[in-house]
Every structure is written in C-alpha cells, then in structure tokens.
Amino acid sequence: QQQVKQSPQSLIVQKGGISIINCAYENTAFDYFPWYQQFPGKGPALLIAIRPDVSEKKEGRFTISFNKSAKQFSLHIMDSQPGDSATYFCAADSQGGGADGLTFGKGTHLIIQP
Amino acid sequence: DAGITQSPRHKVTETGTPVTLRCHQTENHRYMYWYRQDPGHGLRLIHYSYGVKDTDKGEVSDGYSVSRSKTEDFLLTLESATSSQTSVYFCAISRQGFGGELFFGEGSRLTVL
Numbered sequence: 554q555q556q557v558k559q560s561p562q563s564l565i566v567q568k569g570g571i572s573i574i575n576c577a578y579e580n581t582a583f584d585y586f587p588w589y590q591q592f593p594g595k596g597p598a599l600l601i602a603i604r605p606d607v608s609e610k611k612e613g614r615f616t617i618s619f620n621k622s623a624k625q626f627s628l629h630i631m632d633s634q635p636g637d638s639a640t641y642f643c644a645a646d647s648q649g650g651g652a653d654g655l656t657f658g659k660g661t662h663l664i665i666q667p
Numbered sequence: 668d669a670g671i672t673q674s675p676r677h678k679v680t681e682t683g684t685p686v687t688l689r690c691h692q693t694e695n696h697r698y699m700y701w702y703r704q705d706p707g708h709g710l711r712l713i714h715y716s717y718g719v720k721d722t723d724k725g726e727v728s729d730g731y732s733v734s735r736s737k738t739e740d741f742l743l744t745l746e747s748a749t750s751s752q753t754s755v756y757f758c759a760i761s762r763q764g765f766g767g768e769l770f771f772g773e774g775s776r777l778t779v780l
Binding site for chain 1: 671698700702707708709710711712715725757759761767768769771772773774
C-alpha cells in the first residue's frame, strides 16, 4: 500500500520555466509534508517543508502548495535553473505516530534544459 | 554536514555471503534509520532505531537485521545476500523521531552477483 503517490516520474523543463511536482496522500493523520532534493551520488537533503496549518510556504524560488481537503500537496520551482536538475521526493509523517520516520513518494527525476 | 559516515561506500559480493553496512554519526541523535533506494520504488524503510538496543522493523525488513550497541553506530546486516538486495542503502538520523527533518548519509552501493 503506497501511502504517498508522487507524479510525474520524470519531468523536463526549459530554463526559466516553472517545474511542478505533485503528491497525494491517504493517511489523514499525516501532519508534516517535506520535500527532499537528491543530486547524483548524494543522499537526499531537506529542501522545504510545510505543516497543514498553512496552505502555502515559499522559500526563494521554491513553493509548497497544500490542499488539505484534497489530501494533495505540490512543489513549484519558479525560474527553474540547470542546477535544479535532481531527483525530488515528497514525504509525509505524523507527529502522533511512531518513530518510524518519513513515508516517501517514489521520486521525480527533474531535468532543466539550458 | 550532518556528521554521518556510511561504510563501505561501494561493495560487490556474491549471493549467499553475509554483508554488514555501518552507519556512524557524530551528532548523538537518538533516532537512526536504514532506507534502501531502488529505481521506481523511491526510498523504503528497512529498520529503524529509537535508542541503544531499541530497534524496529520497517516496510521492507525481510532478509535484514540491525544492531545498535552504541548511540553513534547503527549496523545493517544481510545474513545471506540475494540479488534482490542489490540497491543503494542510505542511513539517516533524526533529532526528534517523527515530524522532523531526516539527515541522510551519502549512501552505500551494494551489488550482489
């Protein structure tokens, strides 16, 4: 049972364009939604995260949009740059759950073409 | 730099041999995790630890065991490696165990022939 569904699997965007990656979750107990960025040969690293008390969070060119009723959240990368080319993972967790860490989506391989 | 060291970083082994991967942290965090990453599957939790000698199973624990005898070290053991365990293994640590940031190591690439 996949608790966090991520799409698309891969994405190609022109430099300067907007990259959009979507995730949907099933467990209504989830209350923490981070996005991780992974470059080849490296471990994932936290990019940005949101909690359900807000519908949007912005950090520089990266924005998370959150729709609690639809149980969906998305990552928007504005003015996408070649350096943003990486694999992106959405994830979810519950502060009321056990210490078993994050549930991850399957990842999106993003390529920004110059 | 979250102070996580994984070893070995690369290993090739034969089917049926035992393999141990080590995760060492310098942060003194209570929570440690082992994930495996495979194309099309993302990151899947194998085992996790919430303290010395306190461990539990994750989503894909079959064929794996773990041990944590010291706060700083979390070992992942494949008792008898199989080709399906060819993967990239990531260790992660967390300050708070849930609802918080995971810090990942750089991964251990294991190939089972």
